[in-house]
Each structure stands twice: as structure tokens, then as C-alpha cells.
Amino acid sequence: xxxxxxxxxxxxxxxxxxxxxxxxxxxxxxxxxxxxxxxxxxxxxxxxxxxxxxxxxxxxxxxxxxxxxxxxxxxxxxxxxxx
Amino acid sequence: xxxxxxxxxxxxxxxxxxxxxxxxxxxxxxxxxxxxxxxxxxxxxxxxxxxxxxxxxxxxxxxxxxxxxxxxxxxxxxxxxxxxxxxxxxxxxxxxxxxxxxxxxxxxxxxxxxxxxxxxxxxxxxxxxxxxxxxxxx
Numbered sequence: 001x002x003x004x005x006x007x008x009x010x011x012x013x014x015x016x017x018x019x020x021x022x023x024x025x026x027x028x029x030x031x032x033x034x035x036x037x038x039x040x041x042x043x044x045x046x047x048x049x050x051x052x053x054x055x056x057x058x059x060x061x062x063x064x065x066x067x068x069x070x071x072x073x074x075x076x077x078x079x080x081x082x083x
Numbered sequence: 084x085x086x087x088x089x090x091x092x093x094x095x096x097x098x099x100x101x102x103x104x105x106x107x108x109x110x111x112x113x114x115x116x117x118x119x120x121x122x123x124x125x126x127x128x129x130x131x132x133x134x135x136x137x138x139x140x141x142x143x144x145x146x147x148x149x150x151x152x153x154x155x156x157x158x159x160x161x162x163x164x165x166x167x168x169x170x171x172x173x174x175x176x177x178x179x180x181x182x183x184x185x186x187x188x189x190x191x192x193x194x195x196x197x198x199x200x201x202x203x204x205x206x207x208x209x210x211x212x213x214x215x216x217x218x219x220x221x
Contacts, residue, residue: 051201052199052201053091053199054198054199054203054214054215055214055215055216056216057106059099059103059106060095060096060103060215063099069095072094072095072198076089076091076122077199079121080121
């Protein structure tokens with residue numbers, strides 16, 4: 001489990017952003033000894049939502065193998081943070 | 084007609100190779116040297132964010148080697164761009180990395196294309212930052 005600070009580092013956003021998501025119920029968290037703890041798996045599931053992407057042109061929406069195009073904004077933003 | 088291309092757009096277009104860049108055929112694509120630095124880590128097959136960006140890295144390495152854009156360091160614009168970014172301010176909510184792209188577009192007097200919705204929103208009053216689907220008919 002991750003603390004809010006650790007979770008924020010993992011997704012490259014501020015602790016405040018993570019806390020707000022928890023408060024709004026958009027990121028599941030448990031409380032232990034007064035500290036919010038976040039499941040890394042749950043964090044990864046919502047990570048892309050933290051980096052909203054503009055609409056893709058039709059020809060970019062799927063990769064050559066037919067899988068949906070991933071969130072490029074998240075990928076670049078996280079690479080800036082060395083993740 | 085120049086068009087500054089953000090790293091996330093370059094990655095998306097390269098992954099859609101060979102049709103990815105057809106959308107930009109009437110433009111001369113330009114990017115700061117930073118774009119290459121940003122694009123390279125994303126293309127590698129490691130864990131975390133990188134794996135979500137590229138599922139077939141060998142194809143993307145090939146695609147990157149053919150990226151049809153000009154590196155502005157070869158155009159002698161780097162020093163001017165830094166001056167533009169740091170001197171008179173951008174007048175928008177662009178972060179450090181984004182500011183490289185925004186200031187370059189402003190310096191060249193052309194549009195900047197990005198997939199980043201937050202960047203698009205933060206720079207909306209500048210009027211030259213657009214998404215890929217907004218290029219049509221403009």
C-alpha cells in the first residue's frame with residue numbers, strides 16, 4: 001500500500017490532486033493509524049484519467065494489432081518524471 | 084506552413100505508421116530538441132508508463148528514425164526560444180516542458196498541435212494550440 005505522497009510520486013501529480021481524488025471517491029483508499037493508504041493496482045487503473053487526452057483522429061485510435069491506442073499524454077508526462 | 088508538434092502527438096502518429104503522419108502532409112513539422120528526449124524513453128519496452136505507450140517497440144524505433152520533423156537546434160532558434168520563454172512570459176498556464184513547445188510556436192507564428200487536454204485548456208486564450216482533430220479545415 002502507498003501513502004498519499006508515494007502515490008502522488010508514482011503518478012507524477014501533486015499530493016493534493018491524489019487527496020482530492022480520494023475525497024471525491026474516484027480513488028479507493030483505506031485508513032490506517034490516521035493515514036490514507038492507496039492500493040498501487042487501483043492507482044494504476046486511474047492513472048490515465050489524471051492525464052486527459054484530446055480526441056484522437058480515427059486513424060490513430062487503434063494500433064496495428066487492433067488494440068486501442070494508449071494514453072500518450074500520460075506516457076510522456078510520466079516519462080518526464082522518470083517513470 | 085510550419086506546425087510545432089508535441090511529443091505526445093509524434094508518438095501517437097508514429098505508432099499509427101504508415102498513415103499516422105498523413106494528416107500533416109501539408110505542414111512542415113517543427114519541434115524543439117526536447118521532443119526527442121521526451122519521445123525516446125516512451126518508446127522503450129520497460130515497465131510502467133513506457134509499456135502503456137508502446138506495445139511493439141521495435142516498430143516504433145523504426146518509426147522514430149523516420150519522424151518527419153525539424154529539430155530547431157539546427158535552425159538556430161534555441162537561444163531565441165529560451166529568450167521568448169523566459170523574457171516576456173507566455174501569458175498562459177504552461178509548465179516548463181510545455182513552455183518549450185508553446186514559446187516555439189509563438190516565436191515561429193504557427194500553431195502547436197498537442198494531445199494534452201490540460202495544456203490545450205491552459206493555453207486556450209493564446210489561440211494557436213490545437214488538437215489533431217482541430218486541424219481540419221483551418
